[in-house]
Amino acid sequence: MKTLFLFTVLSLSLWSLEAIPPLPQSVSYNVKKALLGKELFFDTALSKDYSVACVTCHNIYDGGADRRVVSTGFAGKKGNIQSPTVLNAVFNFRQFWNGRARDLYEQAKGPLENPVEHNMTPKLVVERVGKNPHYREAFESLYKNGVTYKNVIDAIVEFEKTLITPNSKFDLFLKGKTKLTQKEMHGYTLFKRYGCISCHNGINMGGNSFAKIGMFFSYPYKKEYPDRYAITHDPLDKNVFKVPTLRNIALTPPYFHDGSRATLQEAIKAMAHYNLGQEMPKEDIEDITDFLKTLTGELPRNLDAR
Ligand code: HEC
Ligand code: HEC
Numbered sequence: 001m002k003t004l005f006l007f008t009v010l011s012l013s014l015w016s017l018e019a020i021p022p023l024p025q026s027v028s029y030n031v032k033k034a035l036l037g038k039e040l041f042f043d044t045a046l047s048k049d050y051s052v053a054c055v056t057c058h059n060i061y062d063g064g065a066d067r068r069v070v071s072t073g074f075a076g077k078k079g080n081i082q083s084p085t086v087l088n089a090v091f092n093f094r095q096f097w098n099g100r101a102r103d104l105y106e107q108a109k110g111p112l113e114n115p116v117e118h119n120m121t122p123k124l125v126v127e128r129v130g131k132n133p134h135y136r137e138a139f140e141s142l143y144k145n146g147v148t149y150k151n152v153i154d155a156i157v158e159f160e161k162t163l164i165t166p167n168s169k170f171d172l173f174l175k176g177k178t179k180l181t182q183k184e185m186h187g188y189t190l191f192k193r194y195g196c197i198s199c200h201n202g203i204n205m206g207g208n209s210f211a212k213i214g215m216f217f218s219y220p221y222k223k224e225y226p227d228r229y230a231i232t233h234d235p236l237d238k239n240v241f242k243v244p245t246l247r248n249i250a251l252t253p254p255y256f257h258d259g260s261r262a263t264l265q266e267a268i269k270a271m272a273h274y275n276l277g278q279e280m281p282k283e284d285i286e287d288i289t290d291f292l293k294t295l296t297g298e299l300p301r302n303l304d305a306r
Contacts, residue, residue, distance in 0.1 A: 019201045022171035023247070023297065027090065029161040036138050037159030040152060045128045047118040048074055054111065054156070058086040060163060061299060063251025069259035073111075074119035080224050082259035087163050087300075088247050092207035097241045097257050098226050099210060104157045112153075122149040165248055165297025173294070180294060187291025190284050195276055204245035205295065212240045213256065216277030225257055250293045264289045 040046060041054045057071040057079075058064050064087035071079045081097055089095065095107035111117040112125060120128075129135045130147040139147040143154075170188075172178040180188065191197055202208040210228055213219045221238050223230075228237035241257055254260070255267035268288050272280035280288075 019197055020170075020174065020205055021203050022174045023088065023091075023164055023166045023168075023203060025166050027161050027164060029158050030142075032138075033142055033155050033158040034162050035159075036135075036142065037155035037157065038162075039135075040129070040156050041159055045132070046112065046120065046125065048120055048124070051075070052118060054086075057083045057111075057117075060086065063087065063248050064089075064163065065252040067253065069254055071117075073117040074115065077116040079116055081226060081257050082254065084244060085248060085252050086160060087165050087297075088204055088207075088245055090161050090164065091202075091204045092242065092245070093209070094242060096226070097244075098228050098231055099242050100226070100231055104160050105153055108153045108156050125149055125152055163300050165299060168247070168297035169294040170291075171297065181290070183287050183290045184294050185291075187287035187289070190288050191291055194272060194278065194280070194284075194288075196271065196288075199243045199275070200246050204247055206243040206245040209243050210240050211243050211275070212238075213274055214239050215275045217274050219274050220258075222258070227257075246292060247295050248297060250296050264292055268292075 044050045044053045057066045064085035066083035071083045095101040101107035112120050143151045173180050199211050200206045228240035254262050261267040265285050268285050272278045
C-alpha cells in the first residue's frame with residue numbers, strides 16, 4: 001500500500017514537473033546595464049510630456065501590472081487593453097496579448113512609440129537620455145556607441161530579465177520543500193482535472209501559446225482589442241490571445257484583456273464557462289482560488305537599491 005502510494009505521488013509529481021516546472025532562482029544578466037535599465041524604467045523623461053514611465057502601468061512591487069481596467073498614458077489618454085504583468089515576461093514565447101512582438105527587445109519599442117503611452121520617437125528618446133549627464137556617462141561606459149535607441153532598449157530589457165519571481169509556495173511544493181494545504185492541493189487537482197492546465201502550462205503557466213476566449217460559449221467581441229485577428233485577419237482568430245501567465249495572478253486584478261473580471265473567483269468561473277463549457281460549483285472555485293494564490297512568488301529584490 002505504502003509503495004503504491006509512493007509510486008503514485010512520485011509519478012504525479014514527475015508529471016506535474018513536466019507540465020509546470022518551477023521558476024529558476026535567477027537568469028543571467030549584466031548587473032550594471034540592468035541597474036541603468038531600472039532607472040529608465042522609472043523615468044518619466046521617457047514620455048513626451050514627462051507624465052508616465054514604464055512603472056506607471058507596470059508596478060513591479062505590486063504584481064507588475066496595473067490595477068486600472070485600462071491604463072492612462074500620454075496626456076491622460078486611455079489605452080485600449082488591460083496591462084499585463086512584466087514579471088516573468090522574459091519567459092513568454094511572444095510579447096503583447098496578441099503576440100505581435102517576438103521578444104522583449106521588439107516589445108519595448110511599442111510603449112515608447114505608442115501615442116497613448118509614452119508618445120516618443122526614437123530620436124526624442126536619444127535626445128532626452130543623451131542630455132542627462134548621468135545617463136550619458138553610464139551609456140558611454142557600458143556601450144561602445146554610447147546613447148542610442150537600441151542601447152536604451154537593451155538596458156531596459158536587461159532590467160526586465162531580473163523581474164522573475166521564484167520561490168512561490170507552489171514552486172517550493174514542486175521541489176518537495178513544502179506542502180500545500182488540503183484545499184490548495186485539491187485546487188491543484190481540480191486545475192488539472194477541469195483541464196485548465198491544457199492551456200495554462202509550462203514555466204509561466206501560460207505565455208507559451210495562443211487560445212480563444214470563448215471556446216464553448218462566445219465571448220463578447222470588440223474590434224478595439226488587439227487580438228490575433230488584428231494581425232492575421234482570419235475570422236477564426238477573433239478573441240484569440242496569448243494565454244496569460246498565472247504566476248502572481250492574485251496580485252494582478254482586474255482580469256482578462258478587457259479587465260472585466262474584478263476578482264479571481266469571477267475570472268475562474270468565466271474561464272470554466274467560456275473555455276471549458278462547465279458551470280463550476282462554488283466550492284471548486286474557492287479551492288482553485290486557494291491554489292492560484294500559491295503562485296505568488298518572491299518579488300524581485302536583487303535590484304532593491306534605487
Ligand atoms: C500607459 C501604460 C503603459 C506604459 C507607460 C507601459 N506599458 Fe507596457 N503594457 C501596457 C499595456 C496596456 C500592454 C498590453 C498591450 C497589448 O498587448 O496590446 C503592455 C504590455 C507590455 C509587455 C508585454 C507583456 C506580455 O505578457 O505580453 C511588456 C514586457 C511591457 N509592456 C513592458 C513595458 C515597458 C518596458 C515600458 C516602458 C518602456 C512599458 N511597458 C510602458 C501598458 C503600459
Ligand atoms: C482553451 C485554453 C484555456 C483554458 C482551458 C483555460 N484558460 Fe484561462 N485563459 C485562457 C486565455 C486565452 C485567457 C485570456 C483571456 C482574455 O483575457 O480574454 C485566460 C485567462 C485566464 C485568467 C486571467 C488572467 C489575466 O491575467 O487576466 C485566469 C485567472 C485563468 N485564465 C484561469 C483559468 C482557470 C482556473 C482555468 C480552468 C478552470 C482556465 N483558465 C482554463 C486560456 C485558457
